[in-house]
Amino acid sequence: MNRIKYLISLICLLGLVGFAASALGAGTEFGGDNEIIIQFSSPVDKVEAADPERYIVFEESDPDIRLRITSIEVADDGREAKLIFADPLNTSNTHVVNTSDIGGAAEASFSVSKSYLGYLISILISALLINNFVFTKYLGLCVFFGTAKRKETAKGMGVVFTIVIVVAVSMSWVIFQYILKPFQLDYLQIVIFIGLTSLTVQAVDTVLRKVNPVLFKSFGVYLVLVIANCVIIAVPLLMASNGYNYFETFMLSLGAGGGFLLALYLMSSVSERVELAKVPPSFKGLPIAFIVAGQFAMAFLGFSGLQLF
Amino acid sequence: MANENSSIQLVTNGILKENPIFKLALSMCPAVGISTTVMNGVMLGIAVLFVQVFSSVTISLLKNFIHPRIRIPTYTLTIATWVTVIDLTLAAYFPAAYAQMGIFVKIIVAFAIITMRLEMFACKEPVTASFWDGLGMGLGFLLGMVVIGFVRELLGSGAILGYDVLGFKPLLFFILPSAGFFVVGLMMGFFNWIEAFYAERKKG
Numbered sequence: 001m002n003r004i005k006y007l008i009s010l011i012c013l014l015g016l017v018g019f020a021a022s023a024l025g026a027g028t029e030f031g032g033d034n035e036i037i038i039q040f041s042s043p044v045d046k047v048e049a050a051d052p053e054r055y056i057v058f059e060e061s062d063p064d065i066r067l068r069i070t071s072i073e074v075a076d077d078g079r080e081a082k083l084i085f086a087d088p089l090n091t092s093n094t095h096v097v098n099t100s101d102i103g104g105a106a107e108a109s110f111s112v113s114k115s116y117l118g119y120l121i122s123i124l125i126s127a128l129l130i131n132n133f134v135f136t137k138y139l140g141l142c143v144f145f146g147t148a149k150r151k152e153t154a155k156g157m158g159v160v161f162t163i164v165i166v167v168a169v170s171m172s173w174v175i176f177q178y179i180l181k182p183f184q185l186d187y188l189q190i191v192i193f194i195g196l197t198s199l200t201v202q203a204v205d206t207v208l209r210k211v212n213p214v215l216f217k218s219f220g221v222y223l224v225l226v227i228a229n230c231v232i233i234a235v236p237l238l239m240a241s242n243g244y245n246y247f248e249t250f251m252l253s254l255g256a257g258g259g260f261l262l263a264l265y266l267m268s269s270v271s272e273r274v275e276l277a278k279v280p281p282s283f284k285g286l287p288i289a290f291i292v293a294g295q296f297a298m299a300f301l302g303f304s305g306l307q308l309f
Numbered sequence: 310m311a312n313e314n315s316s317i318q319l320v321t322n323g324i325l326k327e328n329p330i331f332k333l334a335l336s337m338c339p340a341v342g343i344s345t346t347v348m349n350g351v352m353l354g355i356a357v358l359f360v361q362v363f364s365s366v367t368i369s370l371l372k373n374f375i376h377p378r379i380r381i382p383t384y385t386l387t388i389a390t391w392v393t394v395i396d397l398t399l400a401a402y403f404p405a406a407y408a409q410m411g412i413f414v415k416i417i418v419a420f421a422i423i424t425m426r427l428e429m430f431a432c433k434e435p436v437t438a439s440f441w442d443g444l445g446m447g448l449g450f451l452l453g454m455v456v457i458g459f460v461r462e463l464l465g466s467g468a469i470l471g472y473d474v475l476g477f478k479p480l481l482f483f484i485l486p487s488a489g490f491f492v493v494g495l496m497m498g499f500f501n502w503i504e505a506f507y508a509e510r511k512k513g
Contacts, residue, residue: 138342138489142335142421187397191389194418198382227385228421230338237415282502283494286334290494297487 028097028112033088036097036112043078044103050074054102055083060094060111067095120251125306127255133231134263135293135300140231145289147225147264154268158261160204160222162254165232168200169253172236173246186240193236201227231256266296316441323445330453330493331500335422339413340457341489347470350458352406354451356399356414358444360391361423365431365443367391372432384427385418392418422446461492 027039036057040049048054052069059065067089073082089095094113100106133139147157172193180186205223208216226232235256239249270292279288327333330340336357343349367387368375375383396414399407407414417423426446431439462468465484467475482488 136486138486139338139416141337141341145334145337187393190393190396190415190418191386194385194389195382198385202382224381227381228419228424230416230419233416233419234412237412280498282505283498287494287498287501290490290497294487294490294494297490301487 028110030089030091030112030114031082033091034085036083036085036089036095038081038083038097038110040079040081040103042103044074044081046074046078048102049078049081054100056098056100057083057085058096059090060096063096120247123248123251124255124258127252128259128262129300129303130306132259132263132300132303133234133256134260135297136304137234138297139234140229140260141293143225143229144260144264144267145286145293147222148267148289149271151265151268151272153222154264155261156219157222157225158257158264160219161226161229161232161260162257164197164200164204164223164226165235165257166250166253167204168197168232169235169239169249170246171196171200173239173244173249176236176240180240189237189240190233194233197232198227229260231260263296267293316437319438319441320445320448323442323447323449324452325449327446328449328453329422329446330450330457331497333422333425334497335425336420336450337493338416338420340454340493342486343410343413344454344457344461344489344492345465345484345486346462347455347458348406349409350454351451352399352403353410353413353417354447354454356395357417357420357423357450358447359395360388360417361426361447361450362440362443363391363394364388364423364427365439366436368427368431369434369436369439375432380428380432381424384424387427388423389418422450457489457492457496460496461488 029037031037050072052072055069055072057067057069059067068086069083070086071084073084074080075082083097091114094111097110097112099108099110102108127133131137134141134144143157147153175192175196176189180188180192201223205216205220208220208223235253239252242248244252267289271289274288274292283291323329329335330337339353343353364384364387368384371383392415395417399410399414426442430442434442459469461483462470463475464480465478465482465488467473467478483492
């Protein structure tokens with residue numbers, strides 16, 4: 001029962017976000033690559049609404065850069081206008097549309113943005129596939145090639161890594177946001193972030209050993225390797241340089257961990273097959289693993305244009 | 310024993326017998342990620358050399374004061390301190406090269422090779438030996454990066470150190486980011502082949 005309640009409230013939240021309109025407007029959304037659709041609450045004069053001179057559109061972060069409108073299509077009932085722009089819009093940024101003398105209102109302002117949840121999910125998908133840390137950013141390779149030989153090890157390493165990175169990056173975010181930034185200690189980033197990671201690893205090690213010795217026996221060996229993985233330091237650094245808030249940080253770390261797990265699992269599936277194949281003796285082991293990884297990297301390039309939200 | 314630990318032997322050990330990139334296969338991320346030009350390789354190689362030498366010396370000096378239970382976090386924090394030093398230095402004096410290397414300078418902190426050398430060598434051996442070992446490992450890494458960068462730059466853009474030498478671009482593919490995996494894989498295979506070839510000749 002509780003779950004359904006959550007789901008409903010989530011859907012309501014989804015509907016509310018991105019719906020910020022004034023008395024004149026009922027709603028706004030992005031159409032195609034270069035379109036913004038505005039719905040009016042009451043019918044407006046078609047000639048007025050079709051005049052590009054009456055609209056001023058800009059990205060919220062750059063109010064001085066006006067976006068050029070090529071044409072405007074107004075629906076027959078006068079309740080909807082579609083603004084078509086000369087250049088494709090950067091739909092991940094919030095856009096502001098100001099109108100003047102339309103529908104009797106002297107001034108009206110609309111803001112257009114994608115729903116926040118969609119934005120968060122796009123960060124997750126991006127870290128998972130489009131900017132996969134192993135195949136498109138070339139990080140964490142030492143541990144990757146070391147543990148991608150058996151599916152079992154791949155799964156163990158991936159899961160342990162995901163847990164540690166989410167916990168460690170969450171702590172890094174708190175320290176960065178409330179200690180490093182206010183006191184301008186940015187140059188301590190590397191020391192603090194890697195120190196927190198060591199601490200997390202040590203803590204997980206101790207807790208797991210006491211709480212669940214069986215789990216520790218199968219996963220404990222991977223804990224040491226986590227600290228030697230470049231991704232674990234790259235994610236907090238990215239978080240700091242992008243100025244992410246907590247939800248964005250959480251999604252980024254989850255995507256990084258999940259992406260590593262995915263890469264490990266894919267690679268280990270191939271490695272198990274390669275062992276049975278006839279490989280030239282001088283290419284056995286690491287060299288062939290590198291070439292397989294190169295092919296994966298090229299395949300992952302295919303995700304680069306992916307845009308879900 | 311004294312002969313085995315001579316400084317020259319320690320340095321060549323890092324460059325040839327235990328080359329961090331081609332033999333130990335550690336610290337592969339930069340070897341794949343930013344080895345598109347010789348210059349990148351030289352810059353990052355120098356950064357790693359610096360961090361390796363200074364961390365080795367620091368740990369070797371402090372080895373009697375470090376409790377064995379917390380030795381790994383101590384190593385990590387030592388490395389992080391030296392990485393911060395080189396990171397700020399490069400950003401201040403070589404901003405163009407630093408921008409090209411991006412996040413990779415900061416990531417030296419997680420390089421397995423440095424921690425491994427501290428654990429295997431510097432925490433047991435005297436200061437001078439640790440210095441030479443660190444120098445050898447750093448030079449080995451530098452050499453590996455330069456070799457990969459040389460191959461990729463020459464074949465990919467027909468240039469060396471930015472100067473056009475061939476006048477044409479033989480295989481543009483090599484300059485693409487994902488080709489790093491192929492280049493490293495092929496070179497490792499090639500070195501294995503040479504080794505096997507000489508071992509065979511020595512025998513017969």
